Amino acid sequence: MALKRFFAFINRPKVVVGLILAALASTLVGVLLPQTGDRSASYFEMWKLRSPQIYLLANSLQLTHVYTSVWFAALVLLLLLALGHTIFAQARRNIRMISGTARAGAPAALNYGGILRVMAKKRYRLRGYANDGGMLVFAKNRLGIWGGVIFHSGLLLIIIAALMTAAFQQRGFAQIVEGETFLGNDSGFMTKTLGFFEHRIDAGFRTHLSALNSSYQGGDIKSLGSSVILFKGDNDVARDVSVESPVDFQGVRIYQSYNYGYALLVRLKDPSGQETRKALLLDKPDRLGEPARGRFTFSYTGYVLDVDFYPGGAKPSFKLSLPAMYLRVSKNSKGLFQGMVVPGEQLKIGSDVLQFVGARYWSGLIFARNYGADLAYAGFLIAIAGLLLMYCLPYKGIRIRQSDGRANSVEGSARQYPAEFRQELEGIKKELFEANE
Amino acid sequence: MNNIAMLELEVKFHWTAVAFYVLASVLFAYALFFRKEKPSWWAVWLTAAGLLFHSVALGLRWRVTGHGPYLMDYEILSSNAWIVIFMFLVFALKHRTARLAGAIAVPLGFLMMTVGLFLDPAVRTLPPTLKGFWLIVHVIFNFLAVGALIIATGASGLYLIKEKRQDDEFFKKLPPLELLDSYSLRFTGLGFLFWSIMIVAGAIWANQAWGRYWGWDPVETWSLVTWLLYGFYLHARKFLGWRGRKAAWILVLCFALSIFSIYLIPFTAKSLHTDYFQG
Numbered sequence: 011m012a013l014k015r016f017f018a019f020i021n022r023p024k025v026v027v028g029l030i031l032a033a034l035a036s037t038l039v040g041v042l043l044p045q046t047g048d049r050s051a052s053y054f055e056m057w058k059l060r061s062p063q064i065y066l067l068a069n070s071l072q073l074t075h076v077y078t079s080v081w082f083a084a085l086v087l088l089l090l091l092a093l094g095h096t097i098f099a100q101a102r103r104n105i106r107m108i109s110g111t112a113r114a115g116a117p118a119a120l121n122y123g124g125i126l127r128v129m130a131k132k133r134y135r136l137r138g139y140a141n142d143g144g145m146l147v148f149a150k151n152r153l154g155i156w157g158g159v160i161f162h163s164g165l166l167l168i169i170i171a172a173l174m175t176a177a178f179q180q181r182g183f184a185q186i187v188e189g190e191t192f193l194g195n196d197s198g199f200m201t202k203t204l205g206f207f208e209h210r211i212d213a214g215f216r217t218h219l220s221a222l223n224s225s226y227q228g229g230d231i232k233s234l235g236s237s238v239i240l241f242k243g244d245n246d247v248a249r250d251v252s253v254e255s256p257v258d259f260q261g262v263r264i265y266q267s268y269n270y271g272y273a274l275l276v277r278l279k280d281p282s283g284q285e286t287r288k289a290l291l292l293d294k295p296d297r298l299g300e301p302a303r304g305r306f307t308f309s310y311t312g313y314v315l316d317v318d319f320y321p322g323g324a325k326p327s328f329k330l331s332l333p334a335m336y337l338r339v340s341k342n343s344k345g346l347f348q349g350m351v352v353p354g355e356q357l358k359i360g361s362d363v364l365q366f367v368g369a370r371y372w373s374g375l376i377f378a379r380n381y382g383a384d385l386a387y388a389g390f391l392i393a394i395a396g397l398l399l400m401y402c403l404p405y406k407g408i409r410i411r412q413s414d415g416r417a418n419s420v421e422g423s424a425r426q427y428p429a430e431f432r433q434e435l436e437g438i439k440k441e442l443f444e445a446n447e
Numbered sequence: 448m449n450n451i452a453m454l455e456l457e458v459k460f461h462w463t464a465v466a467f468y469v470l471a472s473v474l475f476a477y478a479l480f481f482r483k484e485k486p487s488w489w490a491v492w493l494t495a496a497g498l499l500f501h502s503v504a505l506g507l508r509w510r511v512t513g514h515g516p517y518l519m520d521y522e523i524l525s526s527n528a529w530i531v532i533f534m535f536l537v538f539a540l541k542h543r544t545a546r547l548a549g550a551i552a553v554p555l556g557f558l559m560m561t562v563g564l565f566l567d568p569a570v571r572t573l574p575p576t577l578k579g580f581w582l583i584v585h586v587i588f589n590f591l592a593v594g595a596l597i598i599a600t601g602a603s604g605l606y607l608i609k610e611k612r613q614d615d616e617f618f619k620k621l622p623p624l625e626l627l628d629s630y631s632l633r634f635t636g637l638g639f640l641f642w643s644i645m646i647v648a649g650a651i652w653a654n655q656a657w658g659r660y661w662g663w664d665p666v667e668t669w670s671l672v673t674w675l676l677y678g679f680y681l682h683a684r685k686f687l688g689w690r691g692r693k694a695a696w697i698l699v700l701c702f703a704l705s706i707f708s709i710y711l712i713p714f715t716a717k718s719l720h721t722d723y724f725q726g
Contacts, residue, residue, distance in 0.1 A: 023686030030682055034675040041668040077663055172661065181658060203659075230571055253656060254578050265658040378658040386660055390647040397640045401633075426636070429629035 020092045021099060029092055032085055040076035043068065047075070078176075086169060093166045100159045107155065122146070122415045124445030132438055134408060148408045155425065157399030164393025168386055175382035180204055180211040182377050186219040187273040187289055188370040191241075194377070213262050213377050216241040220248075222270055222371035226328055229298035235266055236373040251375065262377050269374035270294055272302050272319055274335060275367040278311070278359075291372055292319055299326035301336070312341045313359065321369070333369040406431055408438065417442040450511045454568070457511070460504035461525065461564055467497025468532070468557035475550040479608070482617030487546050491539055494553055498532050501560075505529060512570050517586040519571055524563030527593055527709075528556040534594035535601070538634075544622045545630065548601035555597055559710075581652035585645055592641035593709055596677070599634035600702040602627050603695035610692060628690055631698055632681075639677045646670055669708035676701045 019025060044053060054074065058065045072079030125146065126136065134148040182199035186192045194213030196202070202211055220237040235252030240259050249257045249264075256265045274290040292302035301318035308315075316338040323332025339347040339359050346359050353368045404426035411419045420439045424431035448456075474490035477483065505516050505526060516522035535552035539545060606627040612618040621627070649667070654660040661667060680701050683689045689697065 023682075027679060027682050027687060030675060030679045034672060034679060037668055037672050037675060040663060041665055041672065045663070047663070175659075175661075179659075256655065256658070263658060265656070267657070376658045380654075380659065383654055383660060387651065390650065394640075394644055394647060397643055401636045401640050427629050427633055429623075429625040430633070433626070 017091070017095045020088065021095050026092060026096075029085070029089055033089065036076055036082055036085060039073055043073050043076075045075060045077075047077075086173070090166065090169055093162050093169070097159055097162045097166065100162070104155045104159065108152075122412065125410060125412060125415060125417055125442060128438065128441045128445050129408070129410075131441075132434075134406075144411060144413065146410045146412060148410065150406045151403035152405060154399050154403035154405040157396050157401075157403065159396070161393050161396025161400060164389045164391070164396055167389030167392060169389075171382035171386035171389055173382070174385065175380055176205055177207050178205040178379075178381045180208050180377075180379040182211045182213075183267065183269075184217075184375050184377065185269075185291060185372050186217065186236075186375060187291075187372045188219050188221055191216050191218040192375075199377070211377065211379070213260075214242070215260050215262075217264070217375065219373055219375075222373045223250075223252075224270070224328065224371075226298075229326075231328075234268070234270065236375060238264070238375075262379055265376040265378065267374035267376050271372055272321060272330070272333075273370045273372045274317065274319060275370070276315075277365045277367055278308055278313075279363045279365070280311075281361050287367075289372075290315070290317060292317065294328060298328065311362070313346075313362075314340045316340075319369070330369055330371065335366065337366075339364070400426070406434075408435070410442070416446045453507050453511050454570070457504045457507040458564075458568070460500045460507065461560070464497045464501035464504060465557055465561055465564070467493050467500065468553055468560070471497060471549065472554040472557060475547065475553060479547055479550045482615065484617075484620065487549070490549055490553070491536070491546050494532060494549060495536055498529070498536065501525075501529050501532070515583070515586065517582075519569070520566045521563045521568045524559045524566070524710075527590060528560040528563070530590040530594040531559070531597045532556040534591075534598055538598055542622065542630070544620060545602065545605070545627070547621060548598065548605050551601040551604045552597055579652060579655065581648045581655065585648035585652055588641045588645040588648060592638050592645055595634045595638035595641055596702060596705065599631050599638055600699055602630040602634060603698040606631065606695045607692065607699075610695075624691070628694065631695065632684060635677060635680060635698060639674070639681060642670070642674055642677065646674060666708075666712055669712045673705040673708045676704060 020029070044057070046054065054065070068074050072081060076082055129136070129148050132150070134150045135152075136146060137149045137152070138147045139145060140147070181203040182196075183201045184192050184199050192198055192213075193216055196210035196212050199211060204211060218239040218241065220239060223233070223235045223237060225232045233252065235250055235255075237248070237250050238257075240247045240249060240257075242260055247259065249259070251257045251264050251266045253266045253268065256263050258264075271291060271293040274292065276288050276290060278286045278288070286308060288306070288308065290304060290306050292304045295302050301320050303319070304317050306315045306317065307313065318336040320332075320334050320336070321327055321330050323334050325332075334350055334352045337347065337349065337351050337357075338345065339357075341360070347357055347364075351357065351366045353366055356363055356365045404424060406422060406424045408420060408422035410417050417439075420435065420442060422431065422435050471490040471493040474486045474493065478485075478487035478490065508516055508522065508525075512518070512522075516526040531552055535549055535556070539549060605621060606624060609618045609621050609624060609627065613624075622630070646667075649670070650660040653662070653667075680694070680697055683697065684694055
């Protein structure tokens with residue numbers, strides 16, 4: 011009984027419209043206020059320092075992480091319940107309408123004269139009759155009555171898919187240097203997006219990056235991809251992952267991200283002969299001709315390296331043709347070295363020797379398991395099919411009282427666009443009464 | 448003809464189209480305010496002529512760039528304007544009495560185009576993530592949705608104008624108020640359908656390119672806001688019985704708010720999408 015009352019409540023027109031407005035308002039909040047997924051932790055620290063009360067209010071109301079908040083989850087649940095009940099109620103109404111009071115077909119003995127001709131011209135089909143043929147029931151676009159049910163079913167599937175994704179997705183971003191192998195362990199991913207019930211992502215196989223393949227036209231990238239070798243046990247498979255063509259392997263989909271750059275391999279040797287190797291990872295510059303910039307430290311030594319890297323040397327290029335870096339080395343704010351360095355060159359830094367071994371590309375690959383994607387696709391298809399039915403095949407029904415094949419009265423109803431339907435109905439009446447004559 | 452010559456010709460054709468649209472807008476406004484019928488027909492034909500020049504301009508641009516006009520603000524604003532004007536012409540020729548909606552649709556169209564013409568016309572290569580079938584579907588339905596929603600807003604605007612001047616002989620020639628109200632609903636429904644297809648195509652494309660079909664990206668989220676706005680309008684009409692003046696004002700407000708997601712956010716917000724829009 012309580013359940014019935016609850017569903018009757020959430021299906022009230024004002025409540026349905028209210029839920030849509032609530033979804034709209036929450037989406038607006040999520041896009042207007044800074045969200046924890048989009049900004050760094052330091053941004054929120056600064057906000058807390060500058061406006062502690064506003065921050066406290068926003069944080070306690072979970073406005074800084076709308077899409078993972080309790081109230082948003084509750085709203086989604088309400089929407090799911092409302093959708094489910096709407097689908098049920100609409101389907102029940104449609105079935106009642108189709109079965110109706112009219113008997114199917116029409117009594118063969120009666121003559122309908124021009125009525126059927128006129129209605130056929132307007133693409134109305136005879137659906138049934140009542141009063142022993144005294145009333146004829148015509149309908150157009152009967153399939154369209156299912157549009158609402160199908161559309162809302164699609165939406166329901168999409169929301170369920172989104173919940174599955176939110177709960178179980180695993181998505182990790184890895185930076186892999188050419189010639190190196192990524193083990194696929196959780197700790198190796200640079201960033202991860204995990205569902206509520208997931209705590210780690212393990213690819214389950216190793217990925218060796220043979221080469222990053224890119225081409226440019228002017229200063230714009232034309233194509234981007236990675237040649238990889240995927241290892242599982244004793245098997246290895248060579249594949250090409252590109253921006254428009256992800257690769258599936260062992261239940262994981264590998265995407266070529268748009269992030270790539272340069273790995274500068276350096277070696278620091280101390281007087282005792284102990285070597286430390288490091289790969290300085292730089293993002294590719296935004297524009298052709300600009301250097302790739304970065305700052306790095308050799309932590310136990312206190313050296314700070316400021317790097318401006320030119321992949322093409324003298325000419326503006328993204329290609330590693332004549333790599334050179336402009337290097338500034340400092341320690342405790344004291345400059346130790348400043349100048350251009352080419353691969354192979356060695357520098358004396360204090361009592362240590364720093365060598366620029368060489369440069370390679372690194373490629374950003376995304377490893378993902380998304381369990382909700384197929385269901386979401388099904389939901390998309392179904393929702394669009396529903397909308398097409400609703401707006402391209404709006405249901406119209408016409409009832410004609412007749413005697414001896416002469417139309418006496420005509421009335422009708424339409425689910426959509428009543429004003430346009432009334433015009434159409436007037437036109438049909440005119441033709442039927444002319445046919446009577 | 449080499450590419451530079453074609454691009455120069457393209458700019459000339461664009462400005463010629465703008466000139467025709469400006470003339471048409473003036474005539475529409477004249478017809479509306481001074482209640483003259485003939486100038487509104489001249490305006491329709493001038494708009495059609497402008498659209499011809501506009502089509503040639505976009506065709507030349509397509510030929511030079513090797514991709515459709517959907518990269519960079521310059522191209523997007525021009526192609527959006529094209530679709531608005533094209534949809535208005537189809538609507539005006541089919542429903543002759545509603546041609547005065549051009550007083551809203553054509554100025555909106557030429558304003559979009561003119562803003563675009565002052566922006567950077569540099570030719571850009573299509574980035575790898577912008578290649579593919581779903582991109583084409585996404586862009587086409589974005590344009591169709593914008594066009595349909597602008598027509599719907601134009602019909603609502605006409606409704607509001609006519610409602611205040613119902614006894615005026617000139618405005619009696621416009622479609623009946625009930626019909627204008629119905630056109631608003633019909634084109635909003637179409638716009639909602641096209642917008643939904645656009646979002647779906649974008650989600651599929653995003654999943655293929657980035658491994659997730661929805662990431663609460665600002666451009667994605669604003670498109671959802673627009674979808675919910677029009678969803679609210681359609682539900683309010685069906686379930687709360689809103690029609691006439693109330694519905695017309697709500698639609699105009701919905702359109703004003705959706706300007707953010709259509710024209711402002713893609714060009715200002717930091718997002719995966721905006722690398723391409725912002726150049």
